Amino acid sequence: MALEQDSGAGSLYRKVAADLREAITSGSFGDAGRLPAEGALAEQYGVSRGTVRQALALLRADGLVTSRRGTRRVVLGSARVQSFSELLSFTHWARSMGEEPGGRLESIVRRPADAAEREQLRLDPGAEVYAMLRLRTLSGTPVMVERTVYPPRVGELVAQLPPDAVSHTEPLREHGILFSDADHTIDVVGANADDARLLGCRRGSPLLREKRRTTDPTGTPVEWSQDRYLPGTVAFSIHNSLASSALSRHARESD
Amino acid sequence: MALEQDSGAGSLYRKVAADLREAITSGSFGDAGRLPAEGALAEQYGVSRGTVRQALALLRADGLVTSRRGTRRVVLGSARVQSFSELLSFTHWARSMGEEPGGRLESIVRRPADAAEREQLRLDPGAEVYAMLRLRTLSGTPVMVERTVYPPRVGELVAQLPPDAVSHTEPLREHGILFSDADHTIDVVGANADDARLLGCRRGSPLLREKRRTTDPTGTPVEWSQDRYLPGTVAFSIHNSLASSALSRHARESD
DNA sequence: GCGGCCAAGTTGGCCAGCCAACTTCCGTCG
DNA sequence: CGACGGAAGTTGGCTGGCCAACTTGGCCGC
Structure with a gap:
């Protein structure tokens, strides 16, 4: 999965967040609303897991995904404004x-x-x-x-x-x-x-x-x-x- | 500076955040509203700089402190509810x-x-x-x-x-x-x-x-x-x- | 005295790794 | 067939380190 060069605002984790936001709202992750594991995302994007976690924290704050220790993250809502x-x-x-x-x-x-x-x-x-x-x-x-x-x-x-x-x-x-x-x-x-x-x-x-x-x-x-x-x-x-x-x-x- | 054992909710960065929140509202940091550098806080609390940054992110979200690259963080408001x-x-x-x-x-x-x-x-x-x-x-x-x-x-x-x-x-x-x-x-x-x-x-x-x-x-x-x-x-x-x-x-x- | 340049200090960001806590699932034993 | 236990998978949390971007202040030259 490649990153859009113009998505996000410079920093890597914002680009990842923007890309994930897009993927979520476009209805990817049909897997019963389950997000890939942080490690898998890190590998897909070619970044460290910490960067993925920074990106996911943004989505978490917007109520797009849940986060519970032990389970994969779950997609909640789909559309929320900037x-x-x-x-x-x-x-x-x-x-x-x-x-x-x-x-x-x-x-x-x-x-x-x-x-x-x-x-x-x-x-x-x-x-x-x-x-x-x-x-x-x-x-x-x-x-x-x-x-x-x-x-x-x-x-x-x-x-x-x-x-x-x-x-x-x-x-x-x-x-x-x-x-x-x-x-x-x-x-x-x-x-x-x-x-x-x-x-x-x-x-x-x-x-x-x-x-x-x-x-x-x-x-x-x-x-x-x-x-x-x-x-x-x-x-x-x-x-x-x-x-x-x-x-x-x-x-x-x-x- | 020692951490209160009952402040925060388990995780270290929450304890640090609770302690800093307390210090800010009680009017420490009289130094023209300037917070110590992240590195200094890390040393004071005996944690890594990453943990301090997690704590400061909480205060940032509540509007308690600013954050601008290149300058020390500035204390803004003082009291905001949970x-x-x-x-x-x-x-x-x-x-x-x-x-x-x-x-x-x-x-x-x-x-x-x-x-x-x-x-x-x-x-x-x-x-x-x-x-x-x-x-x-x-x-x-x-x-x-x-x-x-x-x-x-x-x-x-x-x-x-x-x-x-x-x-x-x-x-x-x-x-x-x-x-x-x-x-x-x-x-x-x-x-x-x-x-x-x-x-x-x-x-x-x-x-x-x-x-x-x-x-x-x-x-x-x-x-x-x-x-x-x-x-x-x-x-x-x-x-x-x-x-x-x-x-x-x-x-x-x-x- | 003034302006520009440079160095030190500071935060933003990213990485690699490690362990703990928790969930899920499957195999085993009763 | 059900209950129990353990292994694997996953996220939370923390460390230490590194570099880039930016601000500030002081020094130097004019």
Whole structure:
């Protein structure tokens, strides 16, 4: 079995993981859902067993395979999204569903940060931030109101983007703003006047809210965002195990 | 530096991780939040660098430390809950907040499984299930309606529990029912008549819904549950990174 | 003083091997 | 025919080592 040269992201174990993920979702391993032994995989791929185990740990975290000492690993689910990038990027998520993402910038202003924003973004007193308000659409219909606060370093770049730019995370990545970690909080909140106007719902009607703080690899916050979704447009999905967890966002299924 | 003999869960790297987690949250490493080098930690604990790296991977997944090639690891946050057990067990979660969990069993019946239940629990046509309806309280006030469907093997055990049993997961664990993986879906739903009656809200008022399917280490489903929370009582919190993710549930903060 | 270059330090990644714990299966014995 | 026991297979865990990629800071030259 040969490795695709473009699969994975450089490191060997990621390539092996990507290849196994592909093999699993395409329905190989018809052997009652049993994976080959780690040693066998190592030989097939021409790598050490440790590398195979690194790859399998990724699949394990995504809930694709089980792992129990003494038995071969068992294939569980089959399809799970690339959780991290899809979770952060509305654009990426929408496209993976075959929907056409859109965005309408309502406003972006530079202003002094309030106490909560300073704490979230770890800014010094007196620091300023860029505050953005944006309506996001799927194939033309409004589904979400996004309120994002950026530290100046990032906000300056965002403010220079064209108002009709669909994706913000992609140009930011090209400017060296890397997203590495995110903390999310999900709850319900009533629509305020702005939400109601933009989303076309009544004031006070329930919205699914996701609050998110994202940091770069050094732990420096790069954005603090509050997204409010119309009910029925989105659901958040999490797989977690004794080992680790993976979060994803997907279209709400029909109950 | 010596390892606590009771910290961790058997394996060496878990002990190291537990010890480091303790050291981080207690505020050691005052050195501008810099962790010692992996090699130094390996020497301190008397283990190999690979074991230290396994331990640090756990902390990395929880968002406690960064990791960037070329630089020492940086301490990020300080406190994050033990996500898996707290997420699954209402009882465990409530107690960790200092609240007194309660449960009132409304009904538990054995009946034929419908198509959706058979698929979720991977049961054969004609199989039966145990369907449970339970109201859960925090310090006496109703906060959540729990609807759980068990396969017969598990349901028989649940049905024998006393109606006022606070925790179900703990006695199940003692009977050899192990929880290893869970898939969660979070969205908003309107209260139906039962929800409204039990929670004391109006019909149609929004509830935060968590659907959950839990499996044991072999991948066999052991429960399928639908929990509906009153708004404002709970929020779901997730940390995810390029490597992996950790989900937790917590009391909703004051906006 | 400033800029560039180089070396040391650090993490990412990979390998080969070893043993323990556990599961499964088969053959044997009662 | 069933129960028991042991061997083989498999994953969990740990070691020690090696090199590459990257960051940082200091030294040197200009």
